[in-house]
Amino acid sequence: MTRRPLLHVLAGITATALVTLAIVAQPATGATANLAANPGFESGLSGWTCSAAAAVTAPTHSGAGAVAGTPAGQNFAQCSQQVSVQPNSQYSLSAWVQGSYVYLGATGTGTTDPQTWTSSSSWQQLSTSFTTGASTTSVTIYVHGWYGQPTYYLDDVSLTGPAGNQPPPTTTTTTTTTTTTTTTTTTTGPTTPPSSGLPAHALVGYLHTSFGNGSGYEPIASVPAAWNVIDLAFADSAGNGNIVFNRCSASECAGVESDADFLAGIKAQQAKGKKVVISIGGANGEVQLTSAAAATNFVNSVGAIIDKWGLDGVDIDFENQSLSLQAGDSDFRSPTTPVVVNLISALKQLKARYGARFVLTMAPETFFVQLGYQFYGPGPNNAQDPRAGAFLPVIYALRDSLTLLTVQDYNSGPIMGLDNQYHQMGGADFHIAMTDMLLTGFPVAGNTSRVFPALSPGQVAIGVPANQNAGNGWISTGALDQALDCLTKNTNCGGYAVHGTHPDLRGLMTWSINWDKFNNWEFATNFTSYFGG
Numbered sequence: 194m195t196r197r198p199l200l201h202v203l204a205g206i207t208a209t210a211l212v213t214l215a216i217v218a219q220p221a222t223g224a225t226a227n228l229a230a231n232p233g234f235e236s237g238l239s240g241w242t243c244s245a246a247a248a249v250t251a252p253t254h255s256g257a258g259a260v261a262g263t264p265a266g267q268n269f270a271q272c273s274q275q276v277s278v279q280p281n282s283q284y285s286l287s288a289w290v291q292g293s294y295v296y297l298g299a300t301g302t303g304t305t306d307p308q309t310w311t312s313s314s315s316w317q318q319l320s321t322s323f324t325t326g327a328s329t330t331s332v333t334i335y336v337h338g339w340y341g342q343p344t345y346y347l348d349d350v351s352l353t354g355p356a357g358n359q360p361p362p363t364t365t366t367t368t369t370t371t372t373t374t375t376t377t378t379t380t381t382g383p384t385t386p387p388s389s390g391l392p393a394h395a396l397v398g399y400l401h402t403s404f405g406n407g408s409g410y411e412p413i414a415s416v417p418a419a420w421n422v423i424d425l426a427f428a429d430s431a432g433n434g435n436i437v438f439n440r441c442s443a444s445e446c447a448g449v450e451s452d453a454d455f456l457a458g459i460k461a462q463q464a465k466g467k468k469v470v471i472s473i474g475g476a477n478g479e480v481q482l483t484s485a486a487a488a489t490n491f492v493n494s495v496g497a498i499i500d501k502w503g504l505d506g507v508d509i510d511f512e513n514q515s516l517s518l519q520a521g522d523s524d525f526r527s528p529t530t531p532v533v534v535n536l537i538s539a540l541k542q543l544k545a546r547y548g549a550r551f552v553l554t555m556a557p558e559t560f561f562v563q564l565g566y567q568f569y570g571p572g573p574n575n576a577q578d579p580r581a582g583a584f585l586p587v588i589y590a591l592r593d594s595l596t597l598l599t600v601q602d603y604n605s606g607p608i609m610g611l612d613n614q615y616h617q618m619g620g621a622d623f624h625i626a627m628t629d630m631l632l633t634g635f636p637v638a639g640n641t642s643r644v645f646p647a648l649s650p651g652q653v654a655i656g657v658p659a660n661q662n663a664g665n666g667w668i669s670t671g672a673l674d675q676a677l678d679c680l681t682k683n684t685n686c687g688g689y690a691v692h693g694t695h696p697d698l699r700g701l702m703t704w705s706i707n708w709d710k711f712n713n714w715e716f717a718t719n720f721t722s723y724f725g726g
Contacts (some may be wrong), residue, residue: 194601241260243272244272246263252291257331262347273334275331280327280328286307287320288347291317292312294342294460295336301548302325303329306392309564310460313726326435339460387470389552394698396703397716404427409447413456422597429475430478468506471498472510473508495507496543507554511536516584518582525645551594555587559608559627563600563631566636570582588645589645602624603704610629610630624655631647632648632692650698651697654701655680655700656678659703659709660709700724703716
């Protein structure tokens with residue numbers, strides 16, 4: 194993605210890097226009964242799974258028990274509980290909390306996972322609500338603090354709505370003594386699979402935060418609600434795998450907010466259910482992890498950025514010479530090129546560090562992905578551009594952890610599609626053909642024994658420029674709607690025959706939020722109109 198007046202945008206996704214743990218649910222008999230087990234902690238932590246938290250007798254909101262959670266390092270002191278629920282039902286969730294930046298939410302709802310937060314020196318009630326999906330039978334409710342904040346207190350949790358039909362899971366409790374005594378409750382029974390926390394259709398956009406251009410500066414707190422994933426553009430290489438994120442200066446970006454207001458804006462967006470991630474690279478960036486030491490530096494420095502700003506994850510926007518394949522590296526399933534192997538290792542380490550809720554998005558150019566249908570690396574004669582298809586091994590290795598792939602369908606040359614015809618930017622046809630390749634899979638470099646497998650439609654968002662200033666390959670909203678019609682409904686396809694119908698296509702990514710504001714929010718407005726948000 195470029196940072197000059199002609200730019201291209203990616204939109205990546207978000208989820209807070211939460212540690213979601215299972216807990217005990219107690220049967221309830223009425224729609225107004227409290228479904229949370231041991232909601233006032235009168236029985237210590239029974240029924241709850243807690244990390245860096247302990248039962249206390251003071252302060253309390255009511256009764257004789259409460260919880261004290263003390264965030265430390267990457268542990269933000271979460272207490273969670275899994276509760277049986279009914280599909281297609283409405284629920285209200287609340288809790289009384291006291292402390293700096295305390296969060297309340299639920300995951301696994303099957304729709305949009307809610308989250309809200311407060312910062313208060315006295316007891317304050319947090320409240321939110323959600324509707325379960327058509328197949329949802331359990332959710333995980335949670336409360337946690339935040340990085341670098343002092344101890345918070347929790348009491349009187351309430352979840353009301355129709356009780357589920359599943360029997361409560363069994364529990365075991367173990368106590369581990371270190372410098373303090375921590376009680377951990379473990380459960381067996383129904384579990385909630387990892388969830389991205391994104392709505393069925395998501396809008397991803399890049400927010401210019403480290404540079405200025407003709408589009409104007411937009412404070413993160415002012416980003417409209419239509420945007421579900423906000424990519425902070427960009428963090429850059431400081432050499433040997435080290436990544437730095439320097440915010441735009443007041444001299445370059447008129448109206449830039451203070452660090453404190455920027456952090457508060459991030460938290461406010463997350464409280465609305467938005468995902469905020471750091472995007473690394475861009476058109477002017479070049480990141481090469483040439484050694485295991487560089488991969489370690491990458492993990493530690495990116496982790497420091499995530500922790501400092503409380504981000505949900507990372508977006509990989511490696512362009513230029515960041516990724517290329519060495520001679521002899523011909524199988525995307527088992528790469529040998531150090532910069533590829535080390536990037537895969539680093540991303541897996543970050544995923545392991547932050548857990549199932551970590552948001553991982555990638556926004557490669559078509560040259561690094563779809564071009565791999567024809568060419569892969571330098572080829573058998575070392576006569577090709579070694580960057581051709583170089584992102585394929587990274588996507589493949591992380592496919593089970595990848596939240597979104599948002600290939601940049603712009604600033605591209607002609608690319609051959611699965612119909613063995615060349616497709617060019619400037620119309621719906623290009624987006625249809627490029628996206629169909631991701632949703633169908635394709636043999637790499639024509640080798641039918643090495644087929645890059647299809648991604649889930651929920652992992653794919655189409656990357657397009659927000660307006661004519663943002664990048665080459667801009668198309669009108671009408672043409673974009675045609676591409677969506679073809680891919681999600683198999684109608685209005687023109688001359689291209691898609692290989693499937695994908696109503697669960699995740700959505701769109703754009704470069705950029707700033708350029709869309711410059712264009713009076715035409716892109717976001719059209720997205721909301723099309724998907725009915």
